[in-house]
Amino acid sequence: WLAAVRRELPATSIYLEVDYSGQMNRDLGAGDLDLAILFTPHYLPDLHYERIGEVHYEMVSNKVSRIEDVKAEDYIQAVYSPAFDRLHRQAHPELSTAPIASGETTAILALMQKLGGSAFVTEADAKRLLRTGAVSRVAGAEPIAQAVYAAVNVRTRHAHQHRRIIATLQALLETGRSHAYERPDRI
CATH class of the missing domain: 3.40.190.10 (Periplasmic binding protein-like II)
Structure with missing residues (x-):
């Protein structure tokens, strides 16, 4: 921008x-x-x-490929804004208790790389990471629009x-x- x-x-x-x-x-x-x-x-x-x-966010993972396999202990909760957090909690209440959360994209990407796991990232970041093979899209996780x-x-x-x-x-x-x-x- x-x-x-x-x-x-x-x-x-x-x-x-x-x-x-x-x-x-x-x-x-x-x-x-x-x-x-x-x-x-x-x-x-x-x-x-x-x-x-709108900015759209996709759930990606370097551990699992289906939403049913995403576990809160391996999930990095994105809290990009109060509205995003509210939409996330509505869509994935079971993941809203994740032990790690951040509102900073750079931190979420670094945590995924260092710790592994699943998280919502911007479509542009998802596309870039998918191209490199670093992650896969989590099937069954609908995008969240901010x-x-x-x-x-x-x-x-x-x-x-x-x-x-x-x-x-x-x-x-x-x-x-x-x-x-x-x-x-x-x-």
Whole structure:
């Protein structure tokens, strides 16, 4: 996303963090940020939120190949956001007691590599790992979709620069979804 925004608006300053939606909402409200791309909107009176797409996560494993074989003790629970965590707990309550959890993609990938196990990762990461043979897709585990939002101050929601960044990210989310993951059973 960052590369596309830099190409589109090379003079724009960008501050990047992993999902700290609560803090980004507060910073927007205080005027310290102009625009935020986040997973968890906290509806504040002066902020405008717009759903711009979704990020999809797939369960992969380097230990098992079927959802029935995934055990909580070998599972690395992804907690990418409160919404993702809620969807995960609804879909897999038996895995929501895993002894290891993280909200950081890099940590989840490292833990899978070092400890082995199963976890939800982005489609792009799943595709990359599947190509290398490092993991297999866990059959029977449905993908989890995480909504992505753009947030701006209501007074600047129509600003040209904001609209260009949002449109660029919407296009990337749409394109990424259509090309992000090829399931082996559909080739």
